[in-house]
Amino acid sequence: MDKAILKFMVKAILIPFPIIAPFLAFYLWCNPFEDLPGQNSFFMSSDKAQVGINKGMITVRNYENQKERGHRYNAFIFGSSISCYYDTDHWTNLLKHQTLDNDIRPYHFDSSSESLEQMADKIEYIDRSGDTLKYALIVLDPIIMSRDTNNSPMSINPPQFTTGLIHRLKFHYIFFRASTNSDFYKSWVPGKLSDVPYLIGRKPIFETQPIVYNPLNNQESIPQWDLMISQNVQEFYDKYPLIPSPDSIKIGPSILTQTKINALERVANIFKHHNTNYQIIIGPNRRKYALNPEDLIILNKIFGSVNVNDFSILKANDLANDTLLYDSTHYRPLYADSLMNAVYR
Numbered sequence: 487m488d489k490a491i492l493k494f495m496v497k498a499i500l501i502p503f504p505i506i507a508p509f510l511a512f513y514l515w516c517n518p519f520e521d522l523p524g525q526n527s528f529f530m531s532s533d534k535a536q537v538g539i540n541k542g543m544i545t546v547r548n549y550e551n552q553k554e555r556g557h558r559y560n561a562f563i564f565g566s567s568i569s570c571y572y573d574t575d576h577w578t579n580l581l582k583h584q585t586l587d588n589d590i591r592p593y594h595f596d597s598s599s600e601s602l603e604q605m606a607d608k609i610e611y612i613d614r615s616g617d618t619l620k621y622a623l624i625v626l627d628p629i630i631m632s633r634d635t636n637n638s639p640m641s642i643n644p645p646q647f648t649t650g651l652i653h654r655l656k657f658h659y660i661f662f663r664a665s666t667n668s669d670f671y672k673s674w675v676p677g678k679l680s681d682v683p684y685l686i687g688r689k690p691i692f693e694t695q696p697i698v699y700n701p702l703n704n705q706e707s708i709p710q711w712d713l714m715i716s717q718n719v720q721e722f723y724d725k726y727p728l729i730p731s732p733d734s735i736k737i738g739p740s741i742l743t744q745t746k747i748n749a750l751e752r753v754a755n756i757f758k759h760h761n762t763n764y765q766i767i768i769g770p771n772r773r774k775y776a777l778n779p780e781d782l783i784i785l786n787k788i789f790g791s792v793n794v795n796d797f798s799i800l801k802a803n804d805l806a807n808d809t810l811l812y813d814s815t816h817y818r819p820l821y822a823d824s825l826m827n828a829v830y831r
Contacts, residue, residue: 518674519639519661536683537674538693541567542597542604543644546611548701549593550646557702559593560618564609565625566600568769568815572625572822574703580830581621585763590621594704601635606749607647613756622757622764623826628777628798631768632741639664695812707819711812719809729814731806732774735799740780747784754788764789765829768796772805772814795829 518537549559561581563572574592581590595608605624612619636642639661645654664670669689677683683692696710714722742750757764766789768777776799785794805811810821 516665518665518670522658536693538640538690540598540640540642540644542600542608542641542647545595545597545704546608546644546646548704549595552593552702557591558617559591561590561592561621562595562612562619563592563623563625564595564605566627566630567596567598568627568630568817569594569596569625570706571708571812571816571819572623572826573707573819574705576819576823577623577826577830580826581763584830592621592703594706596704597641599630599633599636599638599641601633602631602746602749603635604641604643604647606752607643609753609756611647613759619757619760619762622762624753624764624766626766626768627771628738628741628768628775628781629771629773631746631777631781632738708812712818715809715818723808726813728808728811729772731772735774735776735802737776737778737799740778742781742784747788750785750788757789764793766794767825767829768794768798769817769825770798770801770803770805772811774802776802795825797825797828801825 520537520539520543552559561574561578563569563574563577565572572594574594578590578592582588595612597604597608600608609619637656637660642657642660643653645657673683673690673692677692683690683694695708698707698709699705700707711722756762766785768785770776777796782794782796785796804821805817809818811817
């Protein structure tokens with residue numbers, strides 16, 4: 487390498503280093519987003535202010551931790567955060583009743599705001615790991631299906647889903663940048679000093695839901711909120727208001743681009759290779775956006791109509807009922823159970 491170029495590169499690194507060093511030291515020492523190895527607390531203390539963590543990272547890191555402890559899984563629930571409250575125990579009981587198979591070992595393999603391409607990446611990761619995909623449930627929604635891959639801190643694919651060093655460096659760089667944002671410090675400092683999830687900056691950084699987490703199957707629940715709803719419905723939804731539900735159903739344009747179709751075909755090929763017993767649930771949403779019929783035709787062609795269950799129109803009016811929801815996006819386990827019952831019974 488030319489000496490002049492080498493000298494320039496050294497200067498480019500060393501000159502800003504005194505400015506970057508304190509932020510880098512904070513990031514390495516505090517690991518606020520738990521993206522660095524060594525911290526695996528994951529929702530273990532719901533009574534304290536905890537920074538929101540990339541759920542895809544939690545899912546895969548916990549999965550690898552459980553495998554190191556000797557646990558082996560063969561049944562998976564896939565989806566974005568709308569799948570979080572699809573209970574693995576209820577799903578397993580439905581599968582056992584349907585198949586008479588007592589060897590069902592479930593794991594909830596969800597991520598936040600994942601695209602169809604990211605879902606395909608995680609299923610390929612499981613296949614690449616040599617694990618068996620005996621059973622699968624994919625939870626979708628027309629709004630979620632329309633999303634493209636988002637490389638924000640809460641949504642970027644964990645490094646395990648890709649090969650090579652570049653993505654791993656990009657993954658940690660994104661979290662480092664997030665931890666140096668002034669908005670982050672405005673909320674993080676008082677939050678950590680008081681254990682109260684402050685929102686002083688423009689974006690919330692703390693997990694707002696009192697999540698109870700089961701690491702054995704990566705299952706989340708919010709029993710505190712369920713209790714609040716059962717005791718005083720009006721008080722809960724006054725505190726956590728929902729967006730109004732429209733009067734009419736809206737069928738949007740076709741959202742399955744060729745990139746998304748390719749991702750779905752990747753999933754179908756892996757399921758075919760494993761001879762997977764699987765179902766796809768396309769749930770309704772508060773906004774009453776329904777799946778375009780052209781997209782349903784594509785899904786049926788890729789997966790077979792017997793495996794695709796479109797409730798986005800059939801049950802579009804259900805989520806106008808506030809008590810079925812925690813917020814404007816996530817419906818409660820009792821409603822998820824009803825959709826699973828409709829599929830498996």
